């Protein structure tokens with residue numbers, strides 16, 4: 001068995017820098033893209049040569065039925081988690097004014113989602129949430145008890161439903177692998193008592209944390225966070241998953257072990273073409289296609305793979321047509337989804353309201369006025385919208401537009417994603433973010449700046 005020693009001391013994490021925050025954004029965005037890409041093929045004929053679709057297409061349908069680009073329960077449950085982790089330490093034992101800890105809030109969010117938004121719910125999660133509703137006590141306790149009762153009755157609670165939502169846990173404590181592992185176990189245990197579910201979540205969450213902070217893909221990075229016997233078993237399962245033809249039947253991926261193997265197999269056995277100009281994008285696309293082509297629970301395997309691929313390559317690695325299309329419960333798209341990821345990452349490193357970085361430096365900052373992401377101070381544009389919200393601007397009719405510098409004439413230009421010209425309003429600098437009118441113009445030192453009307 002090989003264990004990976006903890007990484008040596010590193011440069012402080014640049015939690016105000018574009019690239020780290022883009023990789024954090026990529027965790028939820030690429031997960032959502034994998035989810036939406038796999039939805040049409042869930043427990044149906046996967047895409048492949050000679051099939052209706054040679055490669056996966058975000059055509060919707062599936063078990064929902066879903067609209068094209070719509071994500072399913074995997075990302076819906078991740079949003080339940082991320083709404084809490086964006087604002088709170090999920091491990092904090094301190095209750096709010098109503099007596100609920102952050103973990104209770106996650107549990108209560110799962111319950112509210114089941115009755116108020118779920119388009120489909122996995123068998124095991126559904127059974128636990130139904131039983132928990134009949135119990136008394138704090139939400140997290142009720143869910144854990146219901147999950148333990150199911151495990152006692154069936155001995156089979158290692159479904160993939162905890163692993164599918166664990167990506168965002170890799171962002172809760174970017175500088176603390178032990179806290180990351182504790183959070184992974186705590187959130188898994190709400191619905192999945194079997195130790196295999198928790199172990200799969202520890203491994204995947206730590207892999208996400210390492211991908212965001214160290215820009216490498218390493219599913220073994222968290223093996224030493226498991227007990228030695230468990231680590232030996234997982235080490236063998238991972239080795240098997242890296243074979244061109246694993247001995248495990250990867251289509252049986254409702255089981256959390258096989259789901260992790262299938263997701264890792266898709267990542268480890270694909271790569272960008274040699275000399276690719278967009279190696280990150282090409283690997284991400286090839287791996288997500290491979291994940292869906294596995295068959296079985298296609299959206300879940302691709303969602304799991306997507307969380308790790310997005311952590312490594314960032315939100316900007318996604319093809320535009322995917323990142324524009326993805327959307328889902330609770331009525332959000334990439335702008336709000338990725339803001340939850342960025343705020344989760346920053347919350348773990350910056351105390352709420354405090355501006356002191358892990359290196360002890362107090363660095364001047366400002367916040368994106370739309371999504372609240374913490375940014376480097378920019379005295380010239382103190383209210384500028386962050387790059388991720390600026391990438392989501394629309395015209396007056398709510399249609400996506402892409403802003404860029406005019407290469408020859410200087411200044412500012414805009415077009416629709418299909419290349420057609422933007423509306424006269426947009427070309428005059430009138431753009432909308434989250435439905436609110438803003439002003440866009442060429443920034444003084446290049447690039448485009450988008451600002452609220454009263455600061456433009």
Ligand SMILES: [Mg+2]
Pocket residue numbers: 072073074299300
């Ligand atoms: Mg699903």
